[in-house]
Amino acid sequence: MRKILVVVERSRGALDETAFELHSAAKELGEPAVAAVLMGEDLAAPKAELVRWFDEVHVFEDPRLAQPDGDFQARLLAPFVQREQPLATLVPHTNTGMELAPMLAARVDAPLIADAVTMEVAGETAGGHVRALRMVLAGKVQARVSATGGPCGVILSVRPGAFTPLDRPPEAGGTVHSEAVPADVSPRRRFVETVTPDPSAVDISQAEVLVAVGRGIEDEENLDEVRSLAEAMGAEVACTRPVVDKKWLEKSRQVGTSGVTVKPRVYLALGISGSFQHMGGIKGGPFIAAINKDPAAPIFDVADVGVVGDILDLVPLLEEKIRERKT
């Protein structure tokens, strides 16, 4: 039976949580063997961990793989996938995965389902017909998609957080296979440095209470109302990506997968639609309160309490009531 390949990612040397999420995702595709693909250098520890989870662990250990480089990864994995002929290859839909998946798909001539949140094998497993759900149009619509794989199967990039890892490793006792980077493949990108965050920047990651603002703020001037509300609550101001893109607040205040991960007790979301990129940065299950004028905003699906209305009207009122209550 054709196996399933899972490309695992490391963050700061350790295995990324998506490795175990994709292990769970692979199990949605039936009972084939699941093989992890690990790339990097100094891999003893992640290798030892992965054999407890996966039936096979294929290891590309090479100093040139120390830094994630989706372009290099796609070119070295293409002949490997062609040799393995898997039913499916799962890639985390992370920043590097977004480089790797489309380039690998084009190189091995396989269909790619991007950013899948569910997956299943339709009909006969042998046919390699995979169905999945994915979100389109700013998360407001979900699309049912399907693809039939050829010799190299189907490639799926999987949304981080969409699948829940097992509580403990299944003690799979996987076999380790050393793989070599093909002689004719070498990196085309040269790593210069990782940008060090400004040490003087505000640190919202430790804040207990966050007042976060999104696109609904409409104008930079309106931020004063939000700052004033945060001050009344003894909270820090946080925001979504569009507010940083407009240069209205510092990058260090951006919550999300491309910003800061926070774990507050209370999260007040003002004019925030609730995209997964933003919500992905909120950990620890805080109490979430949301105000948004769009009743269909996804934030209301995850909020503990919601108000449908315009933050520009309601924020001053909220501040006033909170100041009254505190006296």
Next chain:
Amino acid sequence: MRSSWNARWPEHPAEQSVDAKALTERELMEIIVCIKRVPDVSEIEVELARDGRSIVTRDLDYDVNEWDNFAIEAAVQLKEAQGARVTAITVGDDDSEDVLRRALAMGVDDAVHLMDPAFEGSDAWGLATILHRAIADRPRDLVLTGAISADQARGQVGGMLAAMLDIPMVALVTDLAVEGGTTTVRHEVEGGLERIEQVDLPALLTVQTGMNEPRYVSIRGIRKVAKAEIPVLTAVDLGLDPATIGTGAVRVTEEGVSLPTRGGGGQILSGSADEVIAGLVDRLQQQGGF
């Protein structure tokens, strides 16, 4: 390492001469920006069409994809700073001409409209195939795309196009400079960090939002380019077999759409503004919000 599209769609003979002529031998850097017209759904309640396969598009506003707008600005800034010829390309119907005119108004030199009924319904693979054919036989030092599009949010076309052109690619670029035949880019990586890397041209970069401040496009600016000629290229012009693109050739079939299941959410407060805010204050206080 040659992949199968090359076997099925032979390289255009002109491509070799392009590759052979490096940037240093040409007067001007050639930048190609791939852009797309998309609906803006940020403020609206999406309605499904009766067939369950699409959404009602009647009342939607369309504009250039937000990520692509940053890509256009990046290209125009490079042109202004050090000289370049910038070409904007889109695959789309008649209406897509708007985003090309908008790009011209921002300072792009040329626009190319890839339009053919055979292109309709193309998936990411199909779009990359069409763009590949249009770009492969042009001079191109830098190819820019948006990192994702606001409608399909696949983030695939740039990577597929780079692989088809067999040029290096970096995703989610937040800053870029070009010196000699090399680009130095800053791009987003895991954990909210950014990395700086260098790549020799030609290269493809996918642009993240916030990279720059896209210039305002006035109605007057659009009027100025109203008469600019925008060549339309069809499948035949590109030498594309219609059987390899469009609805009939999709790799990934969209079987239907639905609205995400609601619920799991908490209480939505109702009443007057004073009442809902009083209720919200209660809940925030109970939870230690102040």
